Amino acid sequence: MKRFLGLLKREWQLQYKWIFVACVFSIIVTVGIPYLVNKYIDASIDQNNVTFIMATILSIFTFLIVSVQFVKNLNRELRHADIWLHSTAPFYELIGAKLIFSLFSNLILVLLTTVVMVVAVSIEGKMTIVQDIKFMFVVNYLSTSMLVSALSLTLLLNTCYLYLKKWLGRFAMIVVMLLLFLISYGTHKITNYGLYSDFFLNGPKTNGWINRFMDPIIQVFHSDFFIEDLYLREDILSWLVTLIIMIFSIKWCEKVVKE
Incomplete structure (x- = not known):
């Protein structure tokens, strides 16, 4: 455990700058741009509404930003693979530390945007602290779920x-893009x-609590948000497939690095 905490500390030392930059960027996009538009372009625009929309969009796409940073950081270190090969930590801990830190980074960024969203909502209408917390929780849950799936596929x-690059060079990227298309199509x-549909799209649904947590906040801006057809069986399958892909990817990455 102490060794793993040390790996997480190392990740923080390597990546804290980009988190700071991402936080500043988030504030500029969600707060600065709506303010400037309202002040200098069109004063009739509801600044809080625009702020809420910008923060929502940023919350949705944060997992993509974190996934790109994960790959960028991983590849930068794999250029010096001898450091990993001579490390006392097993390979799954080295990768695991980066995955956990990516989840932590996502949590910070999404918390920041949800705080902005809650503040914008509070200005427009009275919300209880419990409603605010529920809303922030469900947004972080959805973002984390998307990130976990994205990280496994990204890895x-x-x-x-990395494996094909040894044989195909730059053409390996084309093959990977084709593979991504085949995975999506399949x-x-x-x-x-x-x-x-008969087996997995039946039984208990899991979207009810998500809609209940988000609806009071969304309605402040006279909008509708409703997630349909999230089933428990399909959720369990998705998490199992994600776990299998993650384990396989870590094992394969270790093999590729050691070759």
Whole structure:
């Protein structure tokens, strides 16, 4: 445990600057731009509404920013693979520290944007602290869920790229993009099979509590937000598939680095 905490501390020392920059960027996008638009372009625009929309968009796409940073940081260190090969920590801890730190980074950025959203809502209408906390929790839950799936797929594709790069050079990127397309297409086809629908798109739903937590905040701006058809069986399947891809990707990445 002490060794793993040391790896997390090292990640912080390597990446705290980009987190700071990302936080400043988030504040500029969610607060600064709506203020400037309202003050210098069109005073009739509801500044709080625009702030809420900008913060919502940023919250949705934060997981993509974190995934890109994860790959960038990983590849930078893999250029000096001898450091990893001579490390006393097992490979899964080295990768795991980066994955956990990515989740931590995502949590900080999404918390920042949800605080901005809650402040914008509070100016427009009275919300209880419990409603604010519920809203912040569900936004972080959704963002974290997307990030975990994105990180597993990102690690798989990046490992595939590193492996193919030895043989194909720059053309490896084209192959990886084709692989991503095939994965997306295959997932779409599988989830539209009747057998899949009959088994996984039945039973208890998990979207009810999400809608209840978000609806009071959304309605302040006279908008609607409703997530349909989230099923417990499909959620469990998604988490299992993500875990399998993650384990496979870590093992494959270790093999590629050691070759």
